[in-house]
Amino acid sequence: MLGRAGSVGAVISGLLLVDKPAGLTSHDVVARARRALGTRKVGHAGTLDPAATGLLTLGVGPATRLLTYLVGLDKQYTTTIRLGQATTTDDAEGEPLGEAAPTAALAAVTDERLAAEVTRLTGEIDQIPSSVSAIKVDGRRSYDRVRAGEEVTLASRRVTVSAFAVTAVRRGPDAVEVDATIDCSSGTYIRALARDLGTALAVGGHLTALRRTRVGPFAVDTPDTITLDALVSAGESGSAASLLATPAHVAERLFPVVAVDDAQTRDLSHGKKLDGLDIADASPVAAVDPQGRLVALLSVERGRARILTGFPQDS
Structure with missing residues (x-):
């Protein structure tokens, strides 16, 4: 377990591991941490979409200098992919693209075909990120350009999917839902994996649920991780700094x-x-x-x- 000792003298410094709830942006979580800790110097390593939940790593005070080293750590996610329809954003927030897959096409998504395409998306792969992403194109975020009506095609990048384990498959007349646990390098887009799996199976696909469960050696299901409600409550009682993991304990893990x-x-x-x-x-x-x-x-x-x-x- 990480050591807790948030402040040294007048300096508040450390790492917060927060289990982000759905419906909030990563910046919303940072804003609440700033209020709870009474400092503006709070940053995060690795954005989570509003619909996503799970581990968000926050640096506070001088410990924000550690965030550079956290951003590049490998990640683990649990996810649900809905096969049967592509969307404009590669997730459930987008509009449907084209026609939904017919029942016969979905029936052809056998366990064997699914396993074969999952295997092809495992290892070192060239991935084209979702156009609705934070990647900058000529100084502007890709998602801003898409929302302004522009057509954006991003360059592919080399990423590593070290594990893509299907944990459950649910079949219905309109869709095949696939639960999976994915271990991957920093910079991997899970939405793009959902899109590419649907394309490979010729039925379309998009992400319907995403939870980040690990960042490097830090996991969401440990006592080191706190809920956002616990952080806000600690801020109201003036004890939020005690929730910080010390920079030394963080560095010793890395x-x-x-x-x-x-x-x-x-x-x-x-x-x-x-x-x-x-x-x-x-x-x-x-x-x-x-x-x-x-x-x-x-x-x-x-x-x-x-x-x-x-x-x-x-x-």
Whole structure:
């Protein structure tokens, strides 16, 4: 379990793992965290659509500097894909595209065909993101261009779907609903997987439910993750800072760790390089002081360390 100690001196700093409910944007969650903690310096790593639920990682204060390293972590999702109709947004929010698949076409989606196409969408694949995405095209978000009536086709990108496990299939006259658990690299669009699965099976498809259950080593179903209601309630009682995981505990889950003494801590706080560290070459390396605080992230080569990012300990 992650350590809790949100503030050091006058600085509020740490990571919040929030189970985002449906109906809110990621920015809505950030806004509520800002009010609860009484600070503007709150950011998130990895947007969730309003209809999606699950793990949203928030950085607070100096710990927002860790978000850069959280964004690129692999993710896990549970999802429901509805086969039988494509939509303009590749999810249930969009308008239907074309005709719904006839009953005979849906009946042809056998377990064997489904398994074969899921296998083809597993591993390293070239994926064209959904046009209704936050990717920028000539300085504007793709979804803004689509909503303005423009036709947008995004370039494909290489992503990795390390696991695409079908957990349930429900068959009806109008659709085949597929529940799945998906492990994937950062930048993978689950909506696009739903679209591409439907296209491959010649029946169309779109996403109807999405829940992010893991970001790197952080999971939604652990005591470290809190509900948004719990965060708001803690803010009302003035105890929200106690919900933060310390930067050191977060860094220890992500990087190799080197203990630094008080003299080395002072040197790092002044931006100096360190020599003679007994640790294998790596980057980043978390430097933790005798009080258990994250001092800096380092790049270490042949025992010599330079600072990548420093973390202030007081105001």
